[in-house]
Amino acid sequence: MKQLEKWLAQPVLVREQPPRPTAVGKKLLGLYRRVRLLEQELVPELAADLGDKPLSVSLATNADSLATWLLPSLFPLLESKRVELDLIVDDEGRTIEKLKNGEVVGAISLEPQSIPGCVADYLGRVDYLCVASPSFIKRYFSQGVNRETLMKAPAVAYDQHDKMHQKFVNQHFNIMRGNILKHTVRSSEAFVKLAVAGVAYCLIPKLQIQEELESGASSN
Template sequence: MKGLDYRWLEALDAVIAHGGFDKGAEALFITQSAVSQRIKQLEKWLAQPALVRESPPQPTAIGKKLLGLHRRVQLLEKELLPELATEGLSHAVPVSIATNADSLATWLLPALTPLMKAQALEISLLVDDESRSLNRLRSGEAVVAISAEPTPLHGCSAQFLGAMDYLCVCTPEFKARYFPEGLNADTVSRAPAVVFDRFDDMHTQFVYERFRLPAAGWRSHMVRSSEAFVKMAKLGVAYCLIPRLMIEDELQSGALIDLCPGDGITRHLYWHHFTTESGILAEMTQACLNHARQVLRSNTD
């Protein structure tokens, strides 16, 4: 049986990346019929569809895995080619990183800055909750993932980054209005909170463990931005769980107060990457590990 032809994967990637067969063909400088033929050959080889022919086309489950394979091969080529070329190449290596919003808002960009300034990296950030970010690595959308899951995927390594501590905070005025007697099941059920999205279970865990309130037993705003969490808390319209790293100045000035001293939430974060990485990818991993371990709490207690 004929082996996998990477021109088929190139065509699949182009169709998905550019949202259609015509635009995918333009990107590859070939005809639309040639792209269609390559994908048909791929699907014949697979004996199953590689994409769903809708607008725009979407990869099937096996299509996602093949896209991940193709992108990892491209990444390895871009790392290796400067070593093989006589005069070297100056192109940045594109890297897709699946990250939680709070890492992006705190330590991740400072860790990557030296490599981006050196034009060694061209990053694409896929923002997801730390409980789901590993799915981006599993599907092939990302080559690195920051996750709360300590167990690596097959062929990958997971290295401990550090512990991110979350405090339950609000303004003094908000506390006086909603929590004059402190937090209890009744006051928590009436005070507006902030959650990241419908999958965010951090606040749900917080109120259930302390007050046995169900997920539908309290009010909440839904805001997909770590920075907006801080803004809403400072505006006095909600209370919320925010990484200590983001609000140290506000805590020091008294603009925000810790509602539950010594009783916050902790998330342990891990850097998931392929064990075969080398060159600039290995440099990126080391830079991120070094920086995260400087700013995050280092123990796993």
């Protein structure tokens, strides 16, 4: 490590407990992971005795993708290849940063443009619905869904970086930040439970709430 820092003429590790990489160290980790990925694809073809080693792949994903379509799309790969997945969950607007700083080799992101050393592929779109249970609607929206009733009704956000709900109420109802009661729950599955239980209204992927809508447990 010291030799590497001497060669670079700058530190690559912050020596604290636990230690963490500097900005340069993160870039080196990113390079290392990409080289390892290429190596793990090539080496088994050159050395048969190494063919049983699993391929390690780190991906950054948002919670909603993980709760809906991502894992089913990966099942065929996981069944046919020896792959170790390391899934890192973050807001879809921030997953690209995980790729830029070298924490992962791929990311599901809102960013349409590729970054140096990577390619960007369009995966599709996810439609979101604003949903609540019948009991919640009766309690908070008996006079309709409008600016006044929304400012009294509890909502849910994923974390402090989740701007989706705020953009929704601001765009459609002119409600500014800080004027709504909002729970912070870092679980996509918990959004569904909160909505069905009548605790809050939420923006949820249509794929994730379809069964509850069909059964009448929630409405949009």
